[in-house]
Amino acid sequence: MTAFHVSLVGRKDLSGEIYRQIRHAVLDRRLRPGDPLPPGRELARTLAVSRATVTVAYERLAAEGFVTSRQGSGTFVSELATLAGREKTGRRSAGALQPRPIWVAMNPPPTFETVQFDFRSGLCDASLFPHNSWRRSVAWALRSGETTAGVYEHPAGHRDLRVAIARHIGISRGIRASADDIIVTNGTQQALDVLARVLLAPGDAIAVEDPSYGPPRRLFEALGIRVVGVPVDRQGLVVDALPRGVRAVYVTPSHQYPLSVTMTLPRRQALLAWAERNNAAIIEDDYDSEFRFGGRPLEPLQTLDAKGLVVYVGSFSKTMLPTLRLGFLMTPPSLRAALHKAKFVSDWHSSTLAQAALGRFIDEGEFARHVRRVGAIYRERHQVLADAISRDFAEHLELIPSTTGLHLTALARRMSVDRIAEIARRAADRGVAVQILSRFAVSATPRAGVMLGYGAIPTAHIEEGMHLLRACFDSEPQ
Structure with a gap:
């Protein structure tokens, strides 16, 4: 049985209030199709009203198609009620309360959808968790x-x-x-x-x-x-x-x-x-x-x-x-x-x-055992990725030497920030996720380059992912 709140404090039309509040609960989907309503006798006792008051409200709801009664089973929210309710309720008012301007201007947090070749930083390999x-x-x-x-x-x-x-x-x-x-x-x-x-x-x-x-x-x-x-x-x-x-x-x-x-x-x-x-x-x-x-x-x-x-x-x-x-x-x-x-x-x-x-x-x-085990795996990925950048991207990217962490960064040799951003978008279309360095700029001129994480991508997929990324570097700008 579904419990829900009905307030009659300070109200005069008691039967009407029960009807309206249940109706609103149905339209707002707080009460969903198939949810049972309390028996009339029980709700009347809870609200300290006569059973007839509740009966009138239930009959009105049934007449308008919001609830249905089943002999011997009880009263339930109608399957058709919320379909009509979607058209009637419409969109709520935006309201008078507004956030401070900083929350309007702030970009939403990044989402981490699953991709085939995930070179994004800040991710670890959940499959390695003990x-x-x-x-x-x-x-x-x-x-x-x-x-x-x-x-x-x-x-x-x-x-x-x-x-x-x-x-x-x-x-x-x-x-x-x-x-x-x-x-x-x-x-x-x-x-x-x-x-x-x-x-x-x-x-x-x-x-x-x-x-x-x-x-x-x-x-x-x-x-x-x-x-x-x-x-x-x-x-x-x-x-x-x-x-x-x-x-x-x-x-x-x-x-x-x-x-x-x-x-x-x-x-x-x-x-x-x-x-x-x-x-x-x-x-x-x-x-x-x-x-x-x-x-x-x-x-x-x-x-x-x-x-x-x-x-x-x-x-x-x-x-x-x-x-x-x-x-x-x-x-x-x-x-x-x-x-x-x-x-x-x-x-x-x-x-x-x-x-x-x-x-x-x-x-x-x-x-400590977990860190040693995954550290050995990340070490191998670090080396495979660093070798791929140095071997296949030397004319386009300068790898910044690094021996720590779960990502590598490479600066663009001759490409602009916009060109690197275009390459990243093209790579994303091929299932290769990378991050561009320019999005991390604070106040200085953004730098052209890419960040490549190896925490989330299996070692066996690194070479194929980098091959697809290289093709994006070689293709003509659109």
């Missing part, structure tokens, strides 16, 4: 009294997961941290959101790499923060180009997004010195640094920071699954209390079940 071992961790978490106690978690997150994360980044990145330094978030984007709320006021300026990843920029702008693009060269962010008055800088030094370069040690030291002189914060997004395929790893900015100016941000979206929606930030002690409050007012805390399962997954060594 479902069996993860299922065991989730089952353990469900049996845990902490996840079924029915109480709210501390805003910083599940204690066991924070301990596990602190130990993990200590081993994998050489970062000295305790569980008290860790705050669990719903991915990197929420980490940046709570940081921006704590560190910056509307009208303050934050510097971002130019080109850079779009969602953080849009987040900062939505909070009323002024975003300033700072150029990136082969050594990383150009520190000398940082303008005065900037309160914070957001960087991806381990694997710059989208150019793939790694910030050199002198640049890291220069950035830390700049932050100390200007009493500014550095937000270090250690983007997909888990996957490194050569060269000596450089220390994160956080490990070089002696003044407590760096906030370290990480995520499990690439190493596990984006759908898990778990990330973290490591905060200096001076920001800890404020960040706990910001996380609390944002959503109180992330899912306790997922946190408990991930903490167990890390503690049991399953996470």
Whole structure:
């Protein structure tokens, strides 16, 4: 039996109100064809009206074709009612409430439709996810009294997961941290959101790499923060180009997004010195640094920071699954209390079940084994893709050397931004998805080039996909 709300408070025509509210529920499809209505006697008792009042309403609905009665079965929404309702209801008024202009101008988030040859960045291979071992961790978490106690978690997150994360980044990145330094978030984007709320006021300026990843920029702008693009060269962010008055800088030094370069040690030291002189914060997004395929790893900015100016941000979206929606930030002690409050007012805390399962997954060594296994597969894809670009695209593209992450970037040698965009559209028509570098520009002149991810495409499909892409480069402009 379908339960629905009917309000008679302050109404005079009680039978008419029951009729109108049920009718509207049918037209709005809150009540669907075949849904049963409560027996007249029961609805009359619930609404504290006479049975005759309900009967009159039901008879009127039946006469107009909105409901049908079946002897011995009850009263049901008519199969024909919503067909007529679509014509009668029409479009709703746009309403007087309007969003702030920034939400009108902002582009919608990207969609990730399935394509045959998927070279888009930001994606991992879901087929490599260790479902069996993860299922065991989730089952353990469900049996845990902490996840079924029915109480709210501390805003910083599940204690066991924070301990596990602190130990993990200590081993994998050489970062000295305790569980008290860790705050669990719903991915990197929420980490940046709570940081921006704590560190910056509307009208303050934050510097971002130019080109850079779009969602953080849009987040900062939505909070009323002024975003300033700072150029990136082969050594990383150009520190000398940082303008005065900037309160914070957001960087991806381990694997710059989208150019793939790694910030050199002198640049890291220069950035830390700049932050100390200007009493500014550095937000270090250690983007997909888990996957490194050569060269000596450089220390994160956080490990070089002696003044407590760096906030370290990480995520499990690439190493596990984006759908898990778990990330973290490591905060200096001076920001800890404020960040706990910001996380609390944002959503109180992330899912306790997922946190408990991930903490167990890390503690049991399953996470490290998973990263080693998929890292070997991504290493092979990285090499196959790099070889294909260097061999087959040398006259068109200059590959930017990179030994980290899940994408490669190549600059166009002689082609314009528009020509590269045309090639990408033509490739999409052939089932090959690539991203153009120009869409990541902040304020500088957009660069012509392409980004090629290898997280989501099987190794065996890379050569065929690149062959199709090469044909798009060779075809005549339309």
